Amino acid sequence: xxxxxxxxxxxxxxxxxxxxxxxxxxxxxxxxxxxxxxxxxxxxxxxxxxxxxxxxxxxxxxxxxxxxxxxxxxxxxxxxxxxxxxxxxxxxxxxxxxxxxxxxxxxxxxxxxxxxxxxxxxxxxxxxxxxxxxxxxxxxxxxxxxxxxxxxxxxxxxxxxxxxxxxxxxxxxxxxxxxxxxxxxxxxxxxxxxxxxxxxxxxxxxxxxxxxxxxxxxxxxxxxxxxxxxxxxxxxxxxxxxxxxxxxxxxxxxxxxxxxxxxxxxxxxxxxxxxxxxxxxxxx
Numbered sequence: 001x002x003x004x005x006x007x008x009x010x011x012x013x014x015x016x017x018x019x020x021x022x023x024x025x026x027x028x029x030x031x032x033x034x035x036x037x038x039x040x041x042x043x044x045x046x047x048x049x050x051x052x053x054x055x056x057x058x059x060x061x062x063x064x065x066x067x068x069x070x071x072x073x074x075x076x077x078x079x080x081x082x083x084x085x086x087x088x089x090x091x092x093x094x095x096x097x098x099x100x101x102x103x104x105x106x107x108x109x110x111x112x113x114x115x116x117x118x119x120x121x122x123x124x125x126x127x128x129x130x131x132x133x134x135x136x137x138x139x140x141x142x143x144x145x146x147x148x149x150x151x152x153x154x155x156x157x158x159x160x161x162x163x164x165x166x167x168x169x170x171x172x173x174x175x176x177x178x179x180x181x182x183x184x185x186x187x188x189x190x191x192x193x194x195x196x197x198x199x200x201x202x203x204x205x206x207x208x209x210x211x212x213x214x215x216x217x218x219x220x221x222x223x224x225x226x227x228x229x230x231x232x233x234x235x236x237x238x239x240x241x242x243x244x245x246x247x248x249x250x251x252x253x254x255x256x257x258x259x260x261x262x263x264x265x266x267x268x269x270x271x272x273x274x275x276x277x278x279x280x281x282x283x284x
Contacts, residue, residue, distance in 0.1 A: 028241040073090050107126075108125075156276075160279055163197065164197050168191055170189075170191035176190055178229075181218065190225060207250075208249070226250040229248075230249075236249055252268045253268070
């Protein structure tokens with residue numbers, strides 16, 4: 001009986017394996033409603049706390065508008081339209097809030113104007129275990145990556161026509177890499193934590209970044225899924241969309257790259273500089 005049962009399971013596993021049809025990449029399209037997690041943010045707060053949170057969010061969102069106003073006042077000062085005194089008066093009237101903190105009991109989040117993020121503000125929870133506000137950045141690896149990225153770009157002149165990046169939330173967003181999980185013998189979806197869009201001339205780079213340690217679950221299967229679709233001869237494949245050459249990359253962010261098998265080392269990095277180095281390293 002046991003032998004028959006085992007044989008049956010093995011046959012079913014074999015049939016499942018044969019039935020696997022890998023999901024194919026079809027085409028590129030303009031971003032529409034694929035990233036929506038910021039529209040789904042919910043908070044367990046009373047009316048007074050919600051008002052405080054809204055006020056602090058407005059303070060951070062207003063930074064971009066104030067920077068535009070500052071630029072206008074500088075131009076007026078340069079042209080002689082306003083005096084030095086009027087210029088200083090206007091600048092002092094601005095409320096500059098790059099970061100605001102919101103606290104309730106032991107719960108604390110940082111509301112931040114993160115440069116070049118797809119939406120502003122970015123909310124980051126101090127404790128990953130808290131769930132008072134959902135669909136925000138909580139994981140330590142994600143917070144460390146954001147901090148490293150901010151520290152890098154503030155001192156660098158990025159060699160790009162433009163660049164943006166965004167958090168990806170696997171519970172709401174529709175951006176993922178399909179892959180075959182050899183352990184479960186099934187297709188699955190890999191949702192990297194971040195996506196970058198970078199344009200330089202006619203070259204357009206889509207970069208997925210997942211800040212995990214080298215021990216994170218089955219990274220080999222996920223990398224293989226990316227490579228099957230987006231690489232050719234161990235290099236990023238060139239795709240054409242409208243007038244653009246599109247290259248898609250996957251980088252896994254870690255601080256222990258040396259523990260990896262040689263085959264996978266090129267996908268791991270420990271410095272955000274590598275994201276932008278690909279601009280110069282990709283031929284036109």
